[in-house]
Amino acid sequence: MLGVALAEDVPSNYGELLSEELGVISRDVEMDAVPPATQFEVLVIGSGLSGICAAIKLKAAGIAFTVIEKNDDIGGTWLENTYPGVGVDTPSHLYSFSFAKNSEWTRYFARGGEVFRYLDQLAQQNDLHGHIRFGTEVLRADFDESTGRWNVQIRSADGTENTISANAVISAVGMVNRPSIPSIRGLGDFVGPVMHTAQWLSDTDVRDKRIGVIGTGASAMQLVPNVVEEADRVLIFQRSKQWAVPHPNYQREVSSKVRALFEQIPFYLAWYRLRSFWNFSDRLHSSIQIDQNWPHPERSINAINERHRIFLTEYIKTQLGDRTDLVDACIPDYPPYGKRPLIDNGWYRTMCRDDVDLITEGVDEVTATGIITSSGEQYPVDMIVLATGFKTLQMLYPMDIRGRSGKTLRGQTWGTDDARAYLGITVPDYPNFFIINGPNTNAGHGGSAIHSTEFQVRYIMAALKHMFAHNLKTVEPRDSTYQAYNEELDEALSQSVWSHPGMTTYYRNDAGRIVVSSPWRYVDYWARTVEFEPKDYACESTG
Structure with a gap:
């Protein structure tokens, strides 16, 4: 069926992923039991695209959570970037969650204001605003070994500082939230x-x-x-x-007739979005692999x-x-x-x-x-x-995150520009600390941030489910797992176009290591995150 719809052979390893995209298979993690807010609470940092995704899934699961947002509204990138012409560089229908497909896009490549309205509508529909503390910035987070909780220092817009506590922290600040201002004389x-x-x-x-x-x-x-x-x-x-590549639909509006088809014909929008995913996800992956014998x-x-x-x-x-x-x-x-x-x-x-x-x-x-x-x-x-981009290499900047040993994540563990994580999500010594759109999760060969975000949020929800089911206080990746993954990652990246001699890009740090891009196809990263594997983690029981 998938092959017929996409008009070509579909490798078998894509079957389940595409079925999820289509909605035939649920991407949600079903919780067996959820502890009350007095026993477990999650803190989400950021209410942009990834923070909204995490908040929606936490709320649907009945998990207590609070979102800390430095701005006065939701939206993140799409709230802050309002310059003339700002918009997505992936098709609009692909730049919407699989669980919240949007039949009302007015352009095939939406402008920023329309993306913001889509996210705002999602926040309203899911009643998220009551969970969000706006105009509040996270300054520091310290893991408390004795309680297994994170103590998070925050500052309100009026300068007032206080500390709140959470069992788990999800960083949803992304990579494009701090502008890079060049140091130019005068x-x-x-x-x-x-x-x-x-x-x-x-x-x-x-x-x-x-x-x-x-x-x-x-x-x-x-x-x-x-x-x-x-x-x-x-x-x-x-x-x-x-x-820069041409695309015939980049400036085109979606006609009212086409929007009516999306709205009124069952499954038409789902299949249309699926085909967009198929065309824009892994097709270019083979073109970024270095052929050592290429003349x-x-x-x-x-x-x-x-x-x-x-x-x-x-x-x-x-x-x-x-x-x-x-x-x-x-x-x-x-x-x-x-x-x-x-x-x-x-x-x-x-x-x-x-x-x-x-x-x-x-x-x-x-x-x-x-x-x-x-x-x-x-x-x-x-x-x-x-038009100088963002501090993408200074991930989680300027927050001060201190783990079990007291080491700072950005300073002592990562250094200034060498962020690493297991699956781009978790780091040893930082229990119950999860990162969405962390190091090496940007699929530079195409696709949409929506997909990696959904994969990561599902993985985090599966980790929480495992904690609840086994009465665990903490989970953190084993150092051996973390090291093995990053060795495999760096080897794969060394065979990619981003390691080409002389390449200068925000993907690479001062030492030349690729910190931003992911070497994996979407189907490969999906397969790595579709299940939470307890063997990869050191787990501590509450009792």
């Missing part, structure tokens, strides 16, 4: 507006402004084509080139990757048209998918405009009225936009 001296894309102000006026955009990643690629019509001039300061490693890593390079190169040249002077500045010198592939929303055609300048020199200094590049060239601008 940046504070600029007299005009300076803002990171994640800190865009709603009353920002770009009309008739000379705008300097620093960075050419995902946010810049979405922003620039959406401000160029009103701006006087846009100057783009590029550190590295990006591969052209300077440009690609295997025959499939080379075909993609040829296609994308020709696409970029076609988009640039007669602007051959831009070809070298726009075509990357690293293999396709060495960085997360972006979707072209008119970026290359925008580069061809007379009122757009692509500057490929590094930014050396900012003055009161402009930007100076490494060659000494000065560029007057009226406002500066920092």
